[in-house]
Amino acid sequence: MELWAAAEVHRPAYPALTSVRRCVEPFLNAAFGASRLSTLECKLRYVPIVMPEGMHSRYPSRSRLIPKERIYDCAPILDYDVFVTGDLEDQLREYLRGIALSAPHLAGLGASPEQIEEFKAILACAAERIIAERPDQTRH
Numbered sequence: 001m002e003l004w005a006a007a008e009v010h011r012p013a014y015p016a017l018t019s020v021r022r023c024v025e026p027f028l029n030a031a032f033g034a035s036r037l038s039t040l041e042c043k044l045r046y047v048p049i050v051m052p053e054g055m056h057s058r059y060p061s062r063s064r065l066i067p068k069e070r071i072y073d074c075a076p077i078l079d080y081d082v083f084v085t086g087d088l089e090d091q092l093r094e095y096l097r098g099i100a101l102s103a104p105h106l107a108g109l110g111a112s113p114e115q116i117e118e119f120k121a122i123l124a125c126a127a128e129r130i131i132a133e134r135p136d137q138t139r140h
Contacts, residue, residue, distance in 0.1 A: 001037040001044060001111075001119075003028045003099075008059055008075075009050040013083035017050055020088070020095045023130050028099070031122045042070040042109040048078045048098045063101070065108045072109060074102045092127040099123060 005025045009017050032038065051059045062075045076098045082090050100123045106116050 001032045001040040001042055003032065003044045003046060005046040007048050007050060009048075009083075010052055010055065010080065013050045013080055016083040016086075016091050017048075017095070020083075020091045023134065024092065024095055024099075024126065027126060027130050027133075028122065031126070032119075035118050035122065036115050037111075037119060037122075040106075040109065040111050040115055042072070042106075042111075044099070044102055045071055045073045046099055046102075047073065047075045048095065049075060050078045050080050050083055052080050063105075065105050067108055070109055072102055072105050074099065074105075076101050089127060089131060092130060096123050096126050 003025055005021050007014075007017055007021065049056075049059045049061065056077060059077070061077045062073070064073050064075075065071075066073065078098050079094050082094045086094070100120065103116055103120050103123075106119060107113075111119070
C-alpha cells in the first residue's frame with residue numbers, strides 16, 4: 001500500500017497543512033511498508049479539502065473507490081480552523097482523522113480484515129510517534 005497526498009486548501013491554512021503532510025506522508029509510507037500492508041498492492045490518494053465553511057458547497061467531499069486501478073481517492077473535508085489556529089498535535093490528529101476514513105473502503109482494494117485492523121492501529125498511534133520523532137519540536 002502506498003499513500004500519496006496533496007490537498008485542496010484555502011491559502012491561510014496552506015502552511016500548516018503542508019507542514020503536517022510532510023511529516024505524515026513519509027511516516028505512514030514507512031509504517032505501511034513495515035507492516036502486513038506492504039503486500040497490499042494499491043494506492044491511497046489522500047486529497048483533503050481544507051476550506052472555510054462558506055466554501056464547502058464549491059469544494060464538497062468527493063471520496064471514491066476505483067477498484068480496477070486499485071486506488072482509493074480519499075477527499076474528505078477537514079476542519080479549516082484547526083489548520084489556521086490549532087497547534088501541531090491538533091493538526092496531526094485532524095489530518096490523520098481524514099485518512100482513517102479510508103479504512104472501511106480498503107476491503108474493496110483487497111485488504112484482509114487483519115490488514116484493515118493494522119491500518120487503523122498505525123493511524124491510532126501515528127500522531128504521538130510523529131511528535132516524538134521530530135527533533136525540531138520543543139518538548140515541555
